[in-house]
Amino acid sequence: MTKITVIVGDDTLTATLDDTAAGRDFAKLLPLDLTLRDFHGNEKIADLPRALDTTGAPASYAGKTGDITFYAPWGNIAIFYKPFQAASGLVRLGSFDGPIDALVKNKPFQARFELAD
Numbered sequence: 001m002t003k004i005t006v007i008v009g010d011d012t013l014t015a016t017l018d019d020t021a022a023g024r025d026f027a028k029l030l031p032l033d034l035t036l037r038d039f040h041g042n043e044k045i046a047d048l049p050r051a052l053d054t055t056g057a058p059a060s061y062a063g064k065t066g067d068i069t070f071y072a073p074w075g076n077i078a079i080f081y082k083p084f085q086a087a088s089g090l091v092r093l094g095s096f097d098g099p100i101d102a103l104v105k106n107k108p109f110q111a112r113f114e115l116a117d
Contacts, residue, residue: 002027003116011102017094021055026093030115037108042082051075054091062086066096
């Protein structure tokens with residue numbers, strides 16, 4: 001498993017990526033600056049520069065609060081701040097290690113994803 005940090009303004013959040021093809025492939029993209037925006041009132045999304053390797057991933061996944069996921073049909077990252085039903089093509093990358101209050105904002109915002117030291 002790979003530890004990462006997500007920096008939003010003055011807040012630094014920690015997360016752990018799963019030891020999966022998708023989790024490892026996402027880690028290869030870091031550091032990454034993304035503009036997160038709200039989607040459906042339960043997740044923050046941002047486009048990634050390329051698709052991730054989803055080899056071995058289940059066909060669908062139900063997002064849980066704090067999950068970092070990849071939505072393969074659109075090629076974007078999705079971070080859930082509320083639970084969501086199973087969606088085809090949704091692949092879990094990992095999850096935050098603690099509260100994610102800094103991510104729950106009304107307007108789009110910048111977030112920097114980095115490998116932890």
